[in-house]
Amino acid sequence: MARARRVTSVDVAREAGVSQATVSYVLNNVSHQKIAEETRQRVHAAVEKLGYTPSAAARTLRLGRSDIVLLLIANVPLGSTAIELIEHLTADLERHGLSVITRIESGRTVASLWKDLAPAAVVTFAPVTKENRADMRAAGTYVVNVWGDSEGEPNVMTRGQIRIGRMQADHLISQGHVRIGYAAPADSRVRAFFDPRLAGVRQGCADRGLPPPSVREVVLDAEAACAAARAWRADGVTAVCAFNDEVAIALLAGVRAAGLSAPTDLAVIGVDDIPMARFAEPPLTTIDQHMEAVAAELAGAVLKGLERPDARRSAPPDNATLVVRRSA
Amino acid sequence: MARARRVTSVDVAREAGVSQATVSYVLNNVSHQKIAEETRQRVHAAVEKLGYTPSAAARTLRLGRSDIVLLLIANVPLGSTAIELIEHLTADLERHGLSVITRIESGRTVASLWKDLAPAAVVTFAPVTKENRADMRAAGTYVVNVWGDSEGEPNVMTRGQIRIGRMQADHLISQGHVRIGYAAPADSRVRAFFDPRLAGVRQGCADRGLPPPSVREVVLDAEAACAAARAWRADGVTAVCAFNDEVAIALLAGVRAAGLSAPTDLAVIGVDDIPMARFAEPPLTTIDQHMEAVAAELAGAVLKGLERPDARRSAPPDNATLVVRRSA
DNA sequence: GGCTCGTCTAAAAACGTTTCAACACCCTCT
DNA sequence: AGAGGGTGTTGAAACGTTTTTAGACGAGCC
Numbered sequence: 074m075a076r077a078r079r080v081t082s083v084d085v086a087r088e089a090g091v092s093q094a095t096v097s098y099v100l101n102n103v104s105h106q107k108i109a110e111e112t113r114q115r116v117h118a119a120v121e122k123l124g125y126t127p128s129a130a131a132r133t134l135r136l137g138r139s140d141i142v143l144l145l146i147a148n149v150p151l152g153s154t155a156i157e158l159i160e161h162l163t164a165d166l167e168r169h170g171l172s173v174i175t176r177i178e179s180g181r182t183v184a185s186l187w188k189d190l191a192p193a194a195v196v197t198f199a200p201v202t203k204e205n206r207a208d209m210r211a212a213g214t215y216v217v218n219v220w221g222d223s224e225g226e227p228n229v230m231t232r233g234q235i236r237i238g239r240m241q242a243d244h245l246i247s248q249g250h251v252r253i254g255y256a257a258p259a260d261s262r263v264r265a266f267f268d269p270r271l272a273g274v275r276q277g278c279a280d281r282g283l284p285p286p287s288v289r290e291v292v293l294d295a296e297a298a299c300a301a302a303r304a305w306r307a308d309g310v311t312a313v314c315a316f317n318d319e320v321a322i323a324l325l326a327g328v329r330a331a332g333l334s335a336p337t338d339l340a341v342i343g344v345d346d347i348p349m350a351r352f353a354e355p356p357l358t359t360i361d362q363h364m365e366a367v368a369a370e371l372a373g374a375v376l377k378g379l380e381r382p383d384a385r386r387s388a389p390p391d392n393a394t395l396v397v398r399r400s401a
Numbered sequence: 402m403a404r405a406r407r408v409t410s411v412d413v414a415r416e417a418g419v420s421q422a423t424v425s426y427v428l429n430n431v432s433h434q435k436i437a438e439e440t441r442q443r444v445h446a447a448v449e450k451l452g453y454t455p456s457a458a459a460r461t462l463r464l465g466r467s468d469i470v471l472l473l474i475a476n477v478p479l480g481s482t483a484i485e486l487i488e489h490l491t492a493d494l495e496r497h498g499l500s501v502i503t504r505i506e507s508g509r510t511v512a513s514l515w516k517d518l519a520p521a522a523v524v525t526f527a528p529v530t531k532e533n534r535a536d537m538r539a540a541g542t543y544v545v546n547v548w549g550d551s552e553g554e555p556n557v558m559t560r561g562q563i564r565i566g567r568m569q570a571d572h573l574i575s576q577g578h579v580r581i582g583y584a585a586p587a588d589s590r591v592r593a594f595f596d597p598r599l600a601g602v603r604q605g606c607a608d609r610g611l612p613p614p615s616v617r618e619v620v621l622d623a624e625a626a627c628a629a630a631r632a633w634r635a636d637g638v639t640a641v642c643a644f645n646d647e648v649a650i651a652l653l654a655g656v657r658a659a660g661l662s663a664p665t666d667l668a669v670i671g672v673d674d675i676p677m678a679r680f681a682e683p684p685l686t687t688i689d690q691h692m693e694a695v696a697a698e699l700a701g702a703v704l705k706g707l708e709r710p711d712a713r714r715s716a717p718p719d720n721a722t723l724v725v726r727r728s729a
Numbered sequence: 730g731g732c733t734c735g736t737c738t739a740a741a742a743a744c745g746t747t748t749c750a751a752c753a754c755c756c757t758c759t
Numbered sequence: 760a761g762a763g764g765g766t767g768t769t770g771a772a773a774c775g776t777t778t779t780t781a782g783a784c785g786a787g788c789c
Binding site for chain 2: 126128129130131133134139140141148149150151152153155156157159160163167172173174175176177182185186188189190191293294295319322323326348349351352
């Protein structure tokens with residue numbers, strides 16, 4: 074038995090007793106073409122009756138562009154926070170007819186995939202070379218920078234991430250700490266988020282007239298973390314902002330290993346509020362990001378870039394909350 | 402300035418002095434059509450010279466199927482193990498001209514995305530309804546089941562995951578434990594991997610004539626884990642296989658909270674060897690999965706399903722290693 | 730009535746592939 | 760000498776959209 078032929082727009086046209094062109098006009102809500110209300114109804118009825126779904130391939134071929142938004146993600150573990158962000162972003166854009174697709178990237182294979190998909194937009198959570206970005210733009214793909222500072226190009230997430238660092242610093246300072254440390258991740262793949270957060274901490278210190286934070290890398294290893302804790306103590310640092318909860322937890326382990334205790338000897342604050350933060354010894358004080366707000370901002374940027382009429386860019390003021398436990 | 406026109410196969414044909422059909426035959430290595438070696442060379446030279454890349458959209462339109470492999474992932478945190486699996490799978494399939502794309506799925510929107518992409522294959526790390534699977538198959542998409550038991554349909558990963566559970570049990574038994582427990586994850590979204598691993602543990606116990614494992618859910622919460630630890634002790638259980646390292650670490654926290662100590666009162670073994678396993682108190686004994694082997698097996702299944710000529714299915718015998726630390 | 734004008738619909742031309750059917754050409758066989 | 764059978768190549772027809780261009784129709788105006 075032959076595979077059932079696909080329902081095409083010409084079938085719909087026949088069913089509705091109109092031409093293929095009219096079907097297209099109706100379905101795409103073309104503005105420069107007036108369609109009689111009654112015709113419109115008939116077309117929609119036919120679509121419904123036949124169960125018509127347009128062929129994305131044909132559409133892409135004709136338009137030279139698909140309805141796909143490509144999310145490039147670095148090959149780094151994705152915590153529940155990241156997953157949540159992706160999910161909200163997917164849902165938000167889906168609502169506007171855009172299909173979000175993610176690609177875990179380690180190498181330089183972006184180009185070929187991009188050519189294959191001809192996506193409407195690319196969101197870069199992973200590093201993309203400047204020339205790749207230029208190529209994409211030249212071909213009409215809208216590129217949203219999330220990764221790194223992207224050499225002067227605007228970066229949507231930066232502002233929010235600075236605020237996160239700022240909140241960390243503010244909390245520690247409000248507890249009376251004066252000499253602040255910053256625990257950087259050893260994994261360079263997460264620099265994208267690390268830089269702005271550190272900037273936020275710097276800002277926080279500067280605004281209160283405190284010395285800039287003392288930055289150290291904390292490897293996820295007990296001895297290394299222990300050494301770092303000791304070094305900070307030796308510098309007179311009494312509280313540390315950690316890049317995220319994982320780093321914070323490793324550091325807490327180091328603190329214990331050094332025979333010190335948190336928060337009296339060294340206070341520690343993380344970011345993300347991962348499930349395990351509760352089990353840390355002591356339970357970890359941290360910053361909980363509101364991913365639906367972050368996602369909404371990102372989705373807004375994409376829609377604005379695509380010049381969708383319904384793109385309303387609402388800057389979310391409250392994208393994070395402080396969760397006070399016992400470590401700071 | 403008008404956007405530069407795309408280089409098409411007709412340009413290549415003109416440059417090489419042959420017809421479009423010939424270009425297509427050469428580039429696709431069509432078997433039923435003989436091509437003179439000299440012509441073949443000319444075509445390749447022209448492709449090179451003009452920098453021709455075929456339009457995936459046109460190809461998809463014509464063939465009704467794209468070169469995309471869609472990875473459906475549950476909206477669950479992806480540890481480095483999972484990321485590694487995805488990366489290897491991507492690389493493996495890329496080598497065969499297939500583009501891997503992942504989709505983080507929480508809802509039922511698979512269908513629309515699938516229709517848009519017309520992927521060659523779908524790999525389900527997330528639940529997909531039976532009828533969705535049937536639809537896809539009917540449309541010619543090859544579906545690789547990874548999630549759950551999929552109602553009798555073959556599942557590529559099951560065998561390997563059973564082996565993981567088996568290894569956990571074997572280690573504990575070799576240490577002299579007789580009454581074994583199984584710490585199940587509270588998150589139902591990971592059942593796909595949970596069921597077969599538990600089956601492996603059951604098998605291990607049965608083969609040595611031991612009673613079946615006592616299964617308890619361990620929520621990622623200190624008190625809950627503490628209660629679970631006590632309950633197991635009360636049942637005479639002396640060692641527990643945890644679904645993964647996170648569960649194991651939570652359980653270890655529970656053991657400490659209960660005033661017990663591992664491994665003397667309760668031995669614990671995990672799966673995955675996540676970075677944090679080293680910091681657990683005591684350092685966690687666990688199973689390290691070899692993701693390149695697992696990915697290779699998965700890639701083999703996909704290629705076999707697509708009937709690619711170069712699909713060689715090598716069953717990897719050694720997909721995991723025991724990492725002995727101090728918790729068991 | 731003839732004219733323009735506005736509103737609506739339709740025919741047809743792309744978009745860039747793959748593949749069927751046909752065709753030249755040369756060689757061999759009867 | 761003509762038929763038959765590979766070889767290597769090609770023209771043209773799909774695939775399912777969107778969009779341009781043109782046309783039909785009725786109404787209003789001189």
